[in-house]
Amino acid sequence: MSIYRVTSNVLNDQSLYYLNNNMTSLSDLQEKMSSQQNINRPSDDPVGLTSLLNLNTAMAADTRYSSNIDGALTETNTADTVLTNMTNLIQRAQDLATQAANFTNNQDGRNAISLEVDQIINQMVQLGNTDISGKYIFGGFKTDAPPFTRTGDDITYNGTPPTENWQRSAEVSQGIQVPININGDSLLGQAQVATAGPPLPVTFSASSHGLFQTLVNLKQDLSAGGDPAQLSEIRSRLDELTTGLNTILSQQSTVGAITNRLSLTQGRLDDRKSVLTQQYASIQNIDMPKTIANLNQQQNTFQASLSVTGRLLSTSLLDYLK
Amino acid sequence: MITPGFFGYYNANRGLMAAQNALSVINQNISNVNTAGYSRERVDLVAADAYALPSTTQVSGGLIGQGPVVQQVTRIRDQFLDAQYRLSNGKLGSNSSINDALQQVQGVVNEPSTNGLSATLQNFFNAAQAMSQNPETAATRASFVQQAIDMTTVFQEQAQQLSDLRKNLVGDPLSPGSFSTSQMAINVNDVNNKLAAIATLSQNIVSVQAAGAAPNDLMDQRDKLLDDLSKLVDIQVTDHNNGQIDVSIAGQTMIKGVKQVDSLAVVQNTNAAAPLPDDIPAFIQTVNGGAILNDGSAPDLSSGVIKGISDMGGNDPNLTTVRGMMGKLDTMMNSLVGQLNTLQTSGFDQNGNAPPPALFVSDPTLNPGQTLNIFHWTVNPTVINDPTQVAAAINDPTTATGFAGAGDGRNALQMAQIKTQSFAALGNANVMDYFNGVVSKLGIDAQSFKNTTTAQTSQVNTIDTSRQSIAGVDVNSETIDMMRYQRAFEGTSKVLQAIDQTMQTIINMIT
Numbered sequence: 001m002s003i004y005r006v007t008s009n010v011l012n013d014q015s016l017y018y019l020n021n022n023m024t025s026l027s028d029l030q031e032k033m034s035s036q037q038n039i040n041r042p043s044d045d046p047v048g049l050t051s052l053l054n055l056n057t058a059m060a061a062d063t064r065y066s067s068n069i070d071g072a073l074t075e076t077n078t079a080d081t082v083l084t085n086m087t088n089l090i091q092r093a094q095d096l097a098t099q100a101a102n103f104t105n106n107q108d109g110r111n112a113i114s115l116e117v118d119q120i121i122n123q124m125v126q127l128g129n130t131d132i133s134g135k136y137i138f139g140g141f142k143t144d145a146p147p148f149t150r151t152g153d154d155i156t157y158n159g160t161p162p163t164e165n166w167q168r169s170a171e172v173s174q175g176i177q178v179p180i181n182i183n184g185d186s187l188l189g190q191a192q193v194a195t196a197g198p199p200l201p202v203t204f205s206a207s208s209h210g211l212f213q214t215l216v217n218l219k220q221d222l223s224a225g226g227d228p229a230q231l232s233e234i235r236s237r238l239d240e241l242t243t244g245l246n247t248i249l250s251q252q253s254t255v256g257a258i259t260n261r262l263s264l265t266q267g268r269l270d271d272r273k274s275v276l277t278q279q280y281a282s283i284q285n286i287d288m289p290k291t292i293a294n295l296n297q298q299q300n301t302f303q304a305s306l307s308v309t310g311r312l313l314s315t316s317l318l319d320y321l322k
Numbered sequence: 323m324i325t326p327g328f329f330g331y332y333n334a335n336r337g338l339m340a341a342q343n344a345l346s347v348i349n350q351n352i353s354n355v356n357t358a359g360y361s362r363e364r365v366d367l368v369a370a371d372a373y374a375l376p377s378t379t380q381v382s383g384g385l386i387g388q389g390p391v392v393q394q395v396t397r398i399r400d401q402f403l404d405a406q407y408r409l410s411n412g413k414l415g416s417n418s419s420i421n422d423a424l425q426q427v428q429g430v431v432n433e434p435s436t437n438g439l440s441a442t443l444q445n446f447f448n449a450a451q452a453m454s455q456n457p458e459t460a461a462t463r464a465s466f467v468q469q470a471i472d473m474t475t476v477f478q479e480q481a482q483q484l485s486d487l488r489k490n491l492v493g494d495p496l497s498p499g500s501f502s503t504s505q506m507a508i509n510v511n512d513v514n515n516k517l518a519a520i521a522t523l524s525q526n527i528v529s530v531q532a533a534g535a536a537p538n539d540l541m542d543q544r545d546k547l548l549d550d551l552s553k554l555v556d557i558q559v560t561d562h563n564n565g566q567i568d569v570s571i572a573g574q575t576m577i578k579g580v581k582q583v584d585s586l587a588v589v590q591n592t593n594a595a596a597p598l599p600d601d602i603p604a605f606i607q608t609v610n611g612g613a614i615l616n617d618g619s620a621p622d623l624s625s626g627v628i629k630g631i632s633d634m635g636g637n638d639p640n641l642t643t644v645r646g647m648m649g650k651l652d653t654m655m656n657s658l659v660g661q662l663n664t665l666q667t668s669g670f671d672q673n674g675n676a677p678p679p680a681l682f683v684s685d686p687t688l689n690p691g692q693t694l695n696i697f698h699w700t701v702n703p704t705v706i707n708d709p710t711q712v713a714a715a716i717n718d719p720t721t722a723t724g725f726a727g728a729g730d731g732r733n734a735l736q737m738a739q740i741k742t743q744s745f746a747a748l749g750n751a752n753v754m755d756y757f758n759g760v761v762s763k764l765g766i767d768a769q770s771f772k773n774t775t776t777a778q779t780s781q782v783n784t785i786d787t788s789r790q791s792i793a794g795v796d797v798n799s800e801t802i803d804m805m806r807y808q809r810a811f812e813g814t815s816k817v818l819q820a821i822d823q824t825m826q827t828i829i830n831m832i833t
Binding site for chain 2: 005006007008009010013014017037039041042043044045046047049050052053054056057060061063064065067068071072133134135136139140141142143144159160163164165166168170171174175177284316317318321
């Protein structure tokens with residue numbers, strides 16, 4: 001709309017209006033500069049905000065998945081160490097059995113070996129009861145109590161039996177779960193001497209010779225006396241020990257595979273994190289040089305309009321009349 | 323042809339008076355240069371009726387001028403621009419009041435931030451994940467319960483702030499006193515005061531006109547009041563050009579001629595069977611006519627601050643209203659809490675007890691009187707006191723009792739996975755996406771009303787500039803006029819001096 005007659009107040013009002021507009025632009029830029037954010041409220045960029053919230057959600061979820069993986073890795077690494085220790089113990093037991101079977105040791109010597117096997121059994125029970133700050137890792141879902149108890153030569157497994165759901169898993173990314181534990185019963189089995197102790201739970205079968213049964217049998221064979229039948233029995237324990245060792249080694253390779261998978265996922269999450277962070281930054285972080293340039297420009301505009309306004313409004317015909 | 327001897331004195335007298343009159347109008351103009359609503363005035367001078375000289379030989383001895391007279395002092399104003407201004411001003415009123423309220427809603431929602439609802443929900447789901455990994459440790463359970471409390475707090479804080487905002491806008495049945503202190507009531511009072519002042523001014527204008535004078539200043543004041551009124555409500559003004567005007571609001575006559583016939587009142591909506599119960603807590607009603615101007619059926623306000631306030635306090639599904647926002651948060655929380663309780667009561671607690679107590683309970687003594695569930699949900703105090711009662715374990719059919727063990731976090735994982743679960747109540751979206759949608763819609767509405775307000779401000783400004791360019795006082799042109807009349811005064815004085823000297827010469831001849 002063209003203005004035919006510019007009156008004093010038209011000038012005043014227009015100047016005020018444009019100065020206000022300049023001030024608003026300036027304060028918008030200043031807000032961006034001081035918050036270092038493009039979007040400070042939903043109306044700043046509703047579309048960008050949606051992406052921002054989605055990215056925030058994804059990044060927070062990934063942080064959690066990353067912690068899940070860290071927790072799982074702690075458990076698998078611990079399990080790996082435990083399995084290595086178990087392997088060493090079984091190899092020692094093999095040495096001892098070979099020694100007892102092949103060399104005509106006297107009973108004193110066999111008794112000494114028997115004592116050492118007893119110690120190995122204790123150590124194996126201890127390893128089976130490994131916990132990470134109170135969480136027993138070989139007990140399936142029953143993580144709050146030691147899964148193995150030894151009473152005399154009876155060794156009982158109290159964790160979740162392999163016949164039930166026992167696999168704990170960690171969610172490592174949206175909808176993907178990785179199993180992290182191995183079952184103590186499948187690994188070591190249980191042991192019962194025919195004469196002692198209360199009957200074992202139904203899951204126990206005397207025919208399945210788990211490692212514990214083998215070790216207990218070996219210990220009893222050693223302390224029973226030196227007749228040739230006993231010696232051949234000790235030799236057969238050697239084969240059983242090898243089977244048990246293979247079980248441990250195969251479980252260890254499973255744990256190794258899980259650890260690999262977790263590490264790979266961790267790496268993928270790290271990659272994704274840098275991508276997401278970049279996307280987030282491209283939406284939310286201000287372009288410093290551009291914003292500073294805009295701010296300077298806006299400041300110049302503001303100063304120019306202030307100075308023009310100052311000069312314009314001070315002119316009046318009255319100044320020129322005497 | 324003989325001119326009467328003293329004729330010139332009277333002529334000069336008229337000239338001097340006219341110049342003085344003009345100068346006094348210029349004085350009035352310049353001194354009112356900054357008076358809002360003042361229209362500049364102009365002196366309309368006309369030549370006085372010519373004097374017909376008597377003659378002995380002819381019918382008339384000829385005409386002789388008698389100097390200027392002030393015919394009238396005209397108020398310069400364009401009524402068409404006034405009407406345009408008032409129309410735009412009303413739209414500016416409704417847009418800017420909606421814009422203000424939406425800015426406040428944005429403040430309540432507080433996104434994007436690290437302590438808004440989005441972040442709090444994420445924290446809660448993460449806590450459920452953590453509990454699913456280590457359900458046998460007291461720390462993860464305590465943290466889960468704490469996050470559930472935090473989440474409830476954020477939901478309720480936002481709902482409470484929105485409720486306060488609505489109370490401030492249109493009042494709240496929970497505190498009946500708020501209907502007279504709400505922004506709506508304050509603005510309605512303002513409208514009534516202005517209507518009364520306009521009626522009084524009209525009476526004065528008519529009586530001044532009857533006395534034969536021009537009530538220009540009074541008319542300026544009345545126009546200013548009509549301008550102000552047009553920002554609050556949509557008004558229609560009919561000018562009878564005799565000092566009387568009719569003013570109606572949304573088609574309802576408020577002033578007829580010089581008499582105020584009706585006014586507005588804020589009335590609490592107590593009618594439970596109203597078309598939209600609980601939606602508009604207060605009606606704007608004409609006192610005598612009884613018409614409700616904000617119930618969605620004609621007659622209704624179409625613009626103005628009061629219309630904007632009423633819209634934001636109502637529940638128009640196409641606009642992000644305060645009530646609408648509360649409703650959306652409520653639906654969201656109910657869906658979430660409902661699903662969490664379903665999972666909780668289907669599982670086993672840390673010690674193998676089933677069914678565990680509900681995770682969230684509705685406590686009507688919390689924020690009493692509020693109708694939405696969001697105000698009543700609270701984390702079950704039993705669970706807060708004993709976090710082992712959180713059902714992190716599922717009911718596992720492969721076990722004898724259903725309880726797999728304290729290390730079973732599968733139910734907790736399902737709780738964490740609610741994050742990606744869609745709900746029919748949320749339009750088949752999950753809670754996170756639903757909330758993003760709600761915030762995004764809020765952003766779009768706030769942005770659009772901000773832009774409209776800016777555009778409308780500019781439009782009103784442009785119209786006002788046009789008005790100012792016609793009605794406004796320009797000191798420079800007034801100064802020039804001042805010089806003009808000053809010179810006229812001086813010139814007339816000189817003529818008077820000359821006439822007086824000639825008379826003196828004649829008088830001096832008689833000795």
